[in-house]
Amino acid sequence: MQELEDIVGKATIKSFSWEEIQKNCQNLGIVCEGHNIGSVHDGSYSSRSPWFIRRLKEKLISKTFEKVGEEFTNEVLVGILKHFQKRLEVQTLGKSNIFKDITVKGIGTHVMSAFVLGQVVELLNPLQAMILADETYGKETVVPSVNINSVEWRNKIGKEIYDNIQAKNVEIIDEVVYKMKLICDKTETDLMRLSKQLATASRKIPIRDQMKLIDEWMLREFRIENIERCPSVLHFIAGRKKDSIVMKVFLQNSEAQSEIFCRDHVVNVPDNAIFEFIDVTLKSDTKTSFKTIMQREEKGFRMRSETKKRMKDILKNKKDELFAKHSNLVSISMSPVNYSGDDVIHKECIVLYCLDADLIPFGEEPLPKSLEEFECNILEDFIQFGRCENCKALDHGCSVGRYGELSSGSLGFFAKKRSHSSHNGFLTAAHVALTDDVIASLNERKLSDYSFQNEIYQIVHPSFEDSASNNITGQVEDSFFGNYNCVGIDAAFIKTDALIHKNEMYYSSFSFDIDSDEEYDVTKKGRTTGETKGILKDCTFLIRRPFPDRAGVYLTLDNCYTVYDSNSQIFFLPGDSGATAYVINKTDNTRQPLGLAFGKMTNFPITFVCPIDKIADVLNLSILQPAEPMEIP
Template identity: 35%
Template sequence: MKTRVDGGSGIIEELDSGQTKTMETGADDDGSDIKKELDNGKTNIMETGEVDEGSGIREGLGSGQTKIMKTRAVDGGSSIIEELDSGQTKTLETGDDDGSDIKKELDNGKTNIMETGEVDEGSGIREGLGSGQTKIMKTRVYGGSGIMEEIYSRQTKIKETGDDDGSDIKKELDNGKTNIMETGVFSEERPWSKPEISEKLKDLLACFKVEFSEDPDPFRESFVRHIIQDDMRRKLETSVQSLSKKIVLTKNISTKRHDLPTVEACVFEIDVVYDGDQFCATEKDASSNEFFNVNEDNFTRVILIKGNSLPVVDAKLIVYKKYEHVINKQNIILQHEYEEFDDVAKFIAYQMISLYCTFVESVITAFTMHLPKMISEYPVESLTVGKIEQICLRVFERIEDKDVLSMDSNRDWRRSLAAAILTEMRKREEVVANASLINSICQRTVNDLNCILSELEKFQTSVHPSDQNKQIEEWLKREVVRDRSVLKDHPSILKYITGYRDSVNKKQVVKVFLKCEDKESEMIFKKSCDASKHLQFEFVNVERSKDKKKEVKQIRLRERKAPAVDSSTRKQLKLIIQEHRKKIYALFSNVVGIRIGKARQVGDLIQEEPCIVLYCLDKCLIPFGEKPLPESIAGWPCDIREEFFRFGRCPTNCPAQSQSLPVPGCSIGIKSDSSSGSAGFLYESREPNNELGDGFLTAAHVAVKDLKKLYPNTSFTMANLSPDDNIIDHRSPPKIQGRYYRVGRVVEALFGQREKKDLDFAVVKIEKSRNGEKEILTFAREDELILGEDIVTKTGITTGTTYGYLIEDSTSLKMEVSGVHFDGCNSYEIENIDDDDPFFLEGDSGSGVYVIKNGSQIKPLGIAYGYSESTTAVCNIREIVDELDLQIVRYF
């Protein structure tokens, strides 16, 4: 049996007849209660006392006997006394400020010993569990840990989870049933690490040293080693060097504010979320008063901003405006979770170096001014060696050193220094001394201290944090539009970006993307912008910019001919894109898509090699407050290509060609809404009692009125949206007076991520039954797709039946609709066979895309939802269709 005390957690294990059951409970700072009754192979969990005061665990261990185990937690350590069987008592002890060691003796004549590592970096528990078998349980601590345990049929299954901002402990317990118990929130006393700093800064911090100059002349003794003693030097070096490995963050400011200097930063977490109308900053903690009311200038405070729906700079601006009154007055760093923590590390290092520089300056002043001055005030005949010692101590007592030395050692250097000075004086003058003699004795020390001070100040300059006030000035340049209602009133304005066209000359540009030629919108947009800013406007009609994309077209043609990326490399690149995409979108607002590529532009040449394609709005424009686009990601080269992606919903009615039952490609839309899209696959329920019935599939952004309630991972039914509010009409052709015919209602939908894929998917149950000969279609499997070669087809209301190339199965796109930022992760990407005959246009959203096999056989692939000039995005719906127990059908 083992108990681990670190903010309050206990792991209790029963080892019975060679079988193992593992249970864990967690609690917050005030302790945990665990009672355990183990009787006849059954497990009951009851209560224990408080960790702070000690805890008792009462166990009934068969035959009505009661054994008592008590734990006592003192100063981060614990001793565990266990009574195990046959009246024998075995005592185990663990405890460590920075980790834990757990030793266990488990009866039946055998002893198993387990040790756990350091809590800061994670811990591992290795257990020998009978019959020579070993089970391993590991927990990872980053401000909290979650352990999910499944215990089925008296077997132990152990899983691992990690969390940056809190702790969740989940248990699945026995007999085929699952019970989940969650405990507590982030323990404020437990710090966590954020090691994400640049390699350049890591190298700089890791190499930091305080070095003394060596002089071969024995008669020119320096007292610098008596001043900056080894413990002081090691403390500074170790503290600064530790920042190269990790930055320790904590929420508990009350216990850290008086422990200066510190390598920790106190954080106050803020989530930037969309509340239905706009993005806003919400506090995750209730300790804002304590955080903002600290007055210590040397304590590092960080507002840690979280949220992946907005670019980093925009999110930081929202937080800045909310806390502007305190941020401007205090040294508070605005840090986004996706940014490197360079400024936080620099700020901590800078403050530590500043304290030591102040200390060294004080010592230099004492040697050059205070000590000679005090000695000069005494008559020469009264300056005995004893008097000199008293004067030295009085001068050195004035030097403030509490920020650079521990309380136990802050007087040692003064006495050591005074004694060293007297020893040196005795070599020159046995009875009396004067100011000139003191100056002569101390000059070498002053020179050495000045050398050390110079090196410290040089290093301090290299770790000087960025000027946040200047950064904020750059962020505010993004807000060029004074009246944002202009964007709603003029739908031809699709998007705009602001930044520097020339990073050297700092030419400030506003680039506006228009759906069509609209001079009136251009004029009104200019008038709505801040006239005080010197801006250059660029208006781009996205429908007529094809001539400017010759470079991209050449790369596309080269990619078609390039050899396929091998499966191992594709797998690696997929993982990289999956891991980095949200961070890339957040850090670079210019980027609108990411995928695997087979060729890239290198100077004037096109080079065939695996790469990561970054689709951007303008590869020569750097948005205000951001860095240039990356040349590589995780060691893989990037190819930057300009594209503009948007959803394919038609803002106006695209009438159908008949008024019969909806067929794939016909026009559909939400009742009382002028926008429209296309009907996709026809479906039937596999089981007659399925509430989804029969109908067709389409895109959620076409069929659901309130998309905000679905994003990022809530289904239509989970959001409690009413089917009666999402009636779907079938639009008739103009010759039948443009009538709308009700054909069904939305019964399920998803608009966001599910199982590592982003879905734009809606199920529309039709009003009337459909009869006729039909065929059940099976989805195309990923292992039978040939990227770059497979031909696909779709039928939409705008373009009709078209064909294209399937070029990618893991494309990620960033688009916005109805105020929601959609991340189309792991989408299929279809390329036009001929740009003059596009595969997909506005109004085609929701159409079903099929892959053609063996010349004529068609297999469903997914739902088309977005497009650019040359490509179309299709979401993979195979898993969700199976999950809903539906099947795709085609009628003849």
């Protein structure tokens, strides 16, 4: 307990010092009401409106609290790990060095980090209200001009922050230590119970060569570092393949520089390792084989309803275990036919889509040949979460992307918040609007539920990749990536105040049954392929979305709609992520919203769509039908 108090006390002294607060107040940039105010390093920004000055002060205080809170959290966690290091050195005669050069982000302590930061933010938030309490000017009042980016004004605000934090110093230490002590006590109890369970289990497990097992697991450190600096690298996997050690790297638009980057940034690489580079944009066309499967299904080779129900139950019970144990696995589905090379036979089976059928990742077992009474058909594929490859008007399928980043996707349905009728905007895929790091940190939670997530994620139109204008059209108000009520969702709501809306709520009496054998025509409008048509088949795919820069971290998307390419055209390509998809009523040719297209198979012409009703539910939205393209005044 005393050690924890010392660690928290030292973190408080360092993170809440006048030097740190002064530095943050001067260096933090402010964006308010669409104005990029900047910091002391930018040009002067003056205002005579006390209401606006108060808003800017509120923004600066909030960002400073967030920054010092993060620094405090980092100091606490690093202090704890250094404490562990000292204890290990005593027990290992100084030979332990596992925490050398540690950083909080690099050690996977996101849960504890979020907890400590949450406690600090909870304690600091009331201080903001206290600092602002005395400023009650009317909106029309005018005062002498204030330079928001002057060192003097920033230091004045910093001094108010510093004085208020110092007054709460002891309370912050006591509260954080108390809450962390509760976690430690619970962890100790849980570990003791787990230890007993492991001891019981170990007596039932055959003894293996422990050193050989350790060596194999150490090879899992064979990886590529800093892959965020090379956008062409989509994913990588390493393991044993036919008696060779292989690293397989999946690239988007492969270039020699990308391969050089991978070789230069690989770590813990065995001397005899072989590299395989796969450009997913050059994968061979498998439409001929796929057409054969479709023809056989049309001849009556359809899955029996009782078999489909039994398989769904098996996948529901097994999918978490399969995805956790097999990093090679990208998707799970079921099929009435078994596909092996050029042979396609009528045999109901469970389909396991993997990155490489012959590669077994280090420390893992081969993919199962069967699940319960059903044979597994193991196929190779790679799921592309769409990117973008020029667009002037704001309409379905327009190019959108993150501010200042070479990322882009498609504008989806227009929508508005049910709880705030003035909050209008549009949908796109979450992985278009947010970085992988943010999505992984949210961990199947809405952005709006992340109580200490105060970042502003700006969206531009067209995307920065298509136009260097960086024209901001809105910002991410909410998002969700993961499973909601057992259905995969990849969606973000972009709020924008710059649009004149001329639309009405969607209404349709047309309904469809996805569990029936009937097929439905689907149309989509996306950034890359424009308006295309496909065939809605089922919703039995389970998808694994890895985050390669966070080793071992992944999320799953279950039971999304699957749309197959029609014979005449490709339905989806990278850059179409977030595109609107509709079901077409064959009777009167009307369209009903189906969802947002967000990804596709590489080898098989299958596109994934997350249902619009689930998106509207989780993000609390009403979907709007534009009478015409939305205008920008």
